[in-house]
Amino acid sequence: MTIKNILFKSLVILSLFFSACTDSPNIDNLTMLDGDQIFDPSIYHPEKYLVSKAIPIPNATQKNTPVIIAVHGYSATTFEWDEFRTYSDANADILISQVLLGGHGRNYEQFKNATWRDWQDPIMIEYNALREKGYNNISFAGSSTACPLVLDMLQKGKIPNNGMAQIFLIDPIVIPSDKLLTLIGLVGPMLGYFEATNTTAENSYWYHFRPQETLNELMDLIDKVRKELQKGFKLPTGAQMKVYKSIKDDTADAVSAVLIFKGLKNSDGSDIDVEMINSALHVVTRLEGRDTIAQEDREIQKNVFDDMLMRVRQ
Amino acid sequence: MNKKNVLVFLFIFSIICFQAQTFDTKNDWLGALKVGIRTQKTQKLYWENGFTVDFTFPKILNNRLHFGLSYVTTRLGSAIGTNAIQQDNYLLNVGYFFRNQKKLQPFTRLNTGYFYADYESEIFDKLPNTALLLSLDAGLSYKFKAPITIDLSAGFNLNTGSGSKGPGTLYPVFYQLSIYYTLLKKK
Numbered sequence: 001m002t003i004k005n006i007l008f009k010s011l012v013i014l015s016l017f018f019s020a021c022t023d024s025p026n027i028d029n030l031t032m033l034d035g036d037q038i039f040d041p042s043i044y045h046p047e048k049y050l051v052s053k054a055i056p057i058p059n060a061t062q063k064n065t066p067v068i069i070a071v072h073g074y075s076a077t078t079f080e081w082d083e084f085r086t087y088s089d090a091n092a093d094i095l096i097s098q099v100l101l102g103g104h105g106r107n108y109e110q111f112k113n114a115t116w117r118d119w120q121d122p123i124m125i126e127y128n129a130l131r132e133k134g135y136n137n138i139s140f141a142g143s144s145t146a147c148p149l150v151l152d153m154l155q156k157g158k159i160p161n162n163g164m165a166q167i168f169l170i171d172p173i174v175i176p177s178d179k180l181l182t183l184i185g186l187v188g189p190m191l192g193y194f195e196a197t198n199t200t201a202e203n204s205y206w207y208h209f210r211p212q213e214t215l216n217e218l219m220d221l222i223d224k225v226r227k228e229l230q231k232g233f234k235l236p237t238g239a240q241m242k243v244y245k246s247i248k249d250d251t252a253d254a255v256s257a258v259l260i261f262k263g264l265k266n267s268d269g270s271d272i273d274v275e276m277i278n279s280a281l282h283v284v285t286r287l288e289g290r291d292t293i294a295q296e297d298r299e300i301q302k303n304v305f306d307d308m309l310m311r312v313r314q
Numbered sequence: 315m316n317k318k319n320v321l322v323f324l325f326i327f328s329i330i331c332f333q334a335q336t337f338d339t340k341n342d343w344l345g346a347l348k349v350g351i352r353t354q355k356t357q358k359l360y361w362e363n364g365f366t367v368d369f370t371f372p373k374i375l376n377n378r379l380h381f382g383l384s385y386v387t388t389r390l391g392s393a394i395g396t397n398a399i400q401q402d403n404y405l406l407n408v409g410y411f412f413r414n415q416k417k418l419q420p421f422t423r424l425n426t427g428y429f430y431a432d433y434e435s436e437i438f439d440k441l442p443n444t445a446l447l448l449s450l451d452a453g454l455s456y457k458f459k460a461p462i463t464i465d466l467s468a469g470f471n472l473n474t475g476s477g478s479k480g481p482g483t484l485y486p487v488f489y490q491l492s493i494y495y496t497l498l499k500k501k
Contacts, residue, residue: 177477179486182358223358230396247440248478254441255399255475255482258433262397274437280478 025193025209027108031200032208033077040077040105042098049078049098052129063134066165066312067095071123073144073173073283074218075196077105079205080143080286084305092309099126101146103214104207112211116221120149124158131163139166139312143283144252145218147172148225151264154235155228161237161267166311169243170304171283173252174226174259176219184219188212201289229263241272242311244284244304251282277304342500345370345377348463350494354386357487360398361391366492372500378414380421382407384492399483401431403447411455422452423467431481445480448472451490461496 029035042049051067068088072080078098085096102121103114123146130138142150147169153159154167180187194210235241241264245257254276261274277284277300284300287293348368355361364386370377384405392398409423427447433439453467467490475482 175482177475177482179474179476179484182485183487219358226359230392230398232397250477253475253477253482254438255431255433258399258435258438258441258482259397261435261437262399276437276440278440 025108025195027209032203033105033205034108034111034207034209036107038204039107040079040100042078042100043105049100050126050129051095051097051135052126052133055095056133058133058135062095063136065093065095065135066137066139067097067130067135068139068141068166068168068308068312069097069099069123069126069130070141071099071143071146071149072101072104073142073146074119074214075104075111075207075210076144077205079289080283081141083288083301084141084285084308087302087305088309091305092313094309094312097126097130099123101149108207108209108211111207112213114214114217116149116217119145119217120153123149124153127159137165138163139168140164141168141170141308142172143170143285144173145221147260148174148221151225151260152221152228154239154264155225155233157236159236159239163236164239166308167235167239167241168308168311169241169245169260170285171246171249171252172243172256172260174222174229174256175253176222177250177253181215181219184212184215188216199289199291205289226259229259232263232265234265234267234269235272237267240266240311242307243272243274244277244307245274246277246279246281246284248280249282250280275307343371343373344498345372345500346496347498348494348496350463350492352384352386352490352492353391354403354488354490356485357489359483359485360388360393360401362386362388362401362403363390364403366494368494375410376414378411380407380409380411380423382409382423399431399433401429401481401483404428404430405447417457419455419457420452421455421465421467423450423469425449425451425469429481429484431483441482442475442479443481445473445475445484447484449488451488453490461499463494463496465490465492465494 027034029037047053055062070081078100081098088094099122102118103111140150196208198206198208243257245254247254257274279300285304287297350366352366353363366384368380368382370380387402388398389400393400405425405427407423407425409421411419411421413419429445429447431443449469449471451467451469455465457463469488471486474486475484
């Protein structure tokens with residue numbers, strides 16, 4: 001093969017590579033969260049979502065009232081915990097802080113530019129704000145990616161002893177179901193972004209386009225937490241954990257629950273609570289926006305909500 | 315690779331080196347029999363170590379076709395002293411080696427076998443923990459003057475876990491290093 005031929009073939013391969021790199025997706029501003037029209041409502045009205053803003057100077061009763069910091073998953077918004085807020089408002093005397101992850105609920109560019117540490121920041125900000133204001137019965141509820149974010153906080157010792165009552169993990173992701181995510185560093189730069197299969201309703205509350213940079217961040221986060229669990233760590237004194245995990249989940253592989261069960265122990269060294277749920281949904285506590293909702297799904301959701309409220313009021 | 319893994323490797327390898335000698339086989343049908351150790355790293359997951367055996371036959375494509383058996387496990391890798399899942403891979407393989415008279419031989423292999431993961435607690439009894447393994451790998455093999463051969467390869471598992479079926483810790487991409495000692499060789 002002549003040098004001319006080699007050069008020509010190299011140019012063809014390079015041009016194919018660069019033509020495969022797509023910069024920006026075709027965003028419909030009117031219907032998609034990714035655009036510049038729809039934002040998470042907690043950005044406009046934080047006092048409706050964050051207890052630290054709603055009741056900045058709590059009285060003695062409010063200080064002792066259970067507060068659950070509820071955090072959504074990757075590419076989602078505070079919407080993911082709306083049903084729990086509605087349910088607990090009707091059935092329990094507790095307070096709920098719905099935290100919006102950093103880089104989420106805004107537009108595509110802000111999502112693309114945020115790291116997983118940016119996602120994590122608002123959780124710690126709300127937790128610290130509640131502690132400073134004197135709230136002393138704080139719990140945490142996370143779905144999907146919120147779980148590795150809080151597991152990382154626990155591993156780093158950011159939650160002091162007796163600083164957290166209950167920790168609920170709903171369909172935590174440590175192992176992805178789509179194993180090709182492990183190759184995101186290789187294929188991501190060639191593709192630029194990936195499209196989610198959201199329903200029309202979900203497009204207002206979840207990003208439709210997933211920048212490869214954010215998927216890289218997600219992979220970095222879960223890989224880090226997997227390694228932390230592999231070494232093992234304990235919950236702070238006074239904290240109790242319950243993991244609720246769908247058996248069939250096309251986002252967070254069910255084996256994620258095995259890794260958490262093996263790697264994380266209560267402060268006294270005993271096992272944490274894990275419940276494997278006979279469901280094929282990812283995040284069994286969020287049903288609104290899905291195309292079809294079975295009666296079984298509603299029963300599972302209610303059972304999980306009741307169990308969470310019972311544990312918080314213990 | 316952590317210190318323990320290295321120690322396990324050195325121990326196993328030294329036993330093989332001390333006990334094994336290369337004999338000339340009198341059988342016409344056997345080209346070479348090699349035994350060795352293998353280390354496997356899965357992309358974004360575990361180190362798995364174990365043992366491997368490789369055969370060639372002069373009557374089958376003039377020793378170009380290699381047949382093998384291997385066993386790699388996290389029990390001799392990432393799971394030593396950690397909370398990594400204990401999992402086993404039992405493999406049969408057939409591989410085609412190019413340039414089989416040369417020291418450096420490119421090769422490609424088809425592997426199949428059985429995968430088992432131990433989730434330990436009955437809480438996880440409903441989760442799939444076994445699978446049929448099916449993978450392809452390709453790499454380079456180098457024969458030293460001493461009866462030692464080193465294979466390096468990268469492979470792709472075609473039957474990975476998907477969340478709704480298959481074990482969750484069966485990942486797609488893996489890298490292997492195998493070090494063989496030639497036990498028997500036809501003159």
